[in-house]
Amino acid sequence: MGQPRPVSHRTELVSYPKKLEGIIGLFESLPEEERRGLLIDYAEGAARCQPREGEAFDLEDIRKDEECTDTVGVFLKVDDEERAHFRIALGPQVQTLTKAMTSILCKGLENCTLPEIFDLPADFVPKIVGGQLVRIRSQTVYYILTRIKSICKVYMNRQRAARLTA
């Protein structure tokens, strides 16, 4: 009779896109105060995520909806290797956390494939902003990720429909 097989307690390890993983790791290494400071640094960089003059996009989704206090425009460009590039335009009333997540996700998801982004679990968000901020402002922290996934889904559906009708 052989040894009983050990019970596996292994949970499935999620691997995040490399750039995003780097950002997550950095935030996780910081105490709360410094984490907030880094969020503000990222928030201040949100203006650099805006579309630039002359840029063309494959899909644009500009909305002012109930989950955000001001207009948010998400612009998607998919390159020849099927990798995504995002620009995001924010209205002036958008909250600081939303600005920070804009910067983080534009940087962290740069060059990812659309399925990678679409399948990305949202569990990294609390690792970045910290459990305390998620608890007290839960509606705010996931908004930009939801919008990015939404535009990816629309793009993929359109591509699928185009393939079916071709």
Place this chain on the structure above:
Amino acid sequence: MNDPKQYAHPEVLVSADWLAEHGNEVRIIESNEDVLLYDTGHIPGAVHIDWREDLQDHVIRDYISPEAFAAMCERNGIAPDTTCVFYGDKSNWWACYALWAFRLFGHEKVKILNGGRDKWIAEGRPLTREKPSYPHAKYPAPARRHDDDIRAFYDEALAHSRAKKPMVDVRSPGEYKGDITHMPEYPQEGVLRGGHIPGAKSVPWKRAANDDGTFKSAEDLRKIYEGEIGLKKEDDIVAYCRIGERSSHTWFVLSYLLGYPTVRNYDGSWTEWGNRVRSPIERS
């Protein structure tokens, strides 16, 4: 021209000029909807009090205990005789909410920076990221919370409605009519039914504010609350919104600027009323 002396309690409103001159004699408190806004820069010397993290119980839907309030004051260098000047984003919604919460615990020396954070910035006044540190103050735990005086609970709001006493719904017209269950462009925070409390009159909070976030003149306020919906000084009034923040703004206007002695904020507001089984609802 707005003459502050026309307000019932003009001393509760301070200007940026006044604060710049007297900032060292008071405790300046920033309270915002945007949880990181204080960290991006605040009025020099201001401490941060978050409506949810600092003022609300983390488990039960209620406010903190008198002991927790005293501890919060002590770590922010606030003693019972400290004058607290509140300001914040969103035309001082959360500043009024924090002020109301301080009044719940009997803290009497309270003021609002007229125009709030946006006006201070618009006037080109300084902000800092430096977080102040004040000597630990001594704040004995208040003997009680003044819920009976300035706060209404569901049963009281229901009795108020049945007795056809004055009730002000300060939400947006769409929320009042029942077309939507949250303010435009804001999260739907789990309300199952739309409409308003039977008998409540609609006066959106925003009507009490000018475009720069300052409060309207006493004359204009009287036209709205007395002229349009017939409130009288001797009335027993309940104000509500969705979670009690916008109605804190109206509570402040009615209590301090117009001087009505009996105004209560129903902080359970629509997120309680609109979810409660069999609570009566009107739509129009």
